[in-house]
Amino acid sequence: MDETGRSLRVLLWPANPALAVRLGLEQDIEVVSSPMGRPAVALVESVDGVREVREEAPECAVLVLVGSARPGLREAALAAGAAGLVLRDGPVSDLTLSLHRASRGEPVTDPALDVP
Secondary structure (H helix, E strand, O other): OOOOOOOEEEEEEOOOHHHHHHHHOOOOEEEEOOHHHOOOEEEEOOHHHHHHHHHHOOOOEEEEEEOOOOOOHHHHHHHOOOOEEEEOOOOHHHHHHHHHHHHOOOOEEOHHHOOO
């Protein structure tokens, strides 16, 4: 829940039904289907996705879902306006924590993804 007691609204860009189900099982997460749903945080799969969401919902914090670290990805994502990077296949509890941190304006990058 956020500071007002409401569920954290999360956008998956592009849609990811399996992840939506996993996140939907969390009591304090509400998955929305579009930027019109006023998400606080978006999970995207590419640097281009960061730009797209930031254009549609500039107030939304954006995290990039990645499978592994790649040189230069973190810098490119941050330059595009992302709040950080998170592992795609990590525990949902870690992802939920990252979503909440990003919603508060905190930078979020999984330590496993810190690549020079």
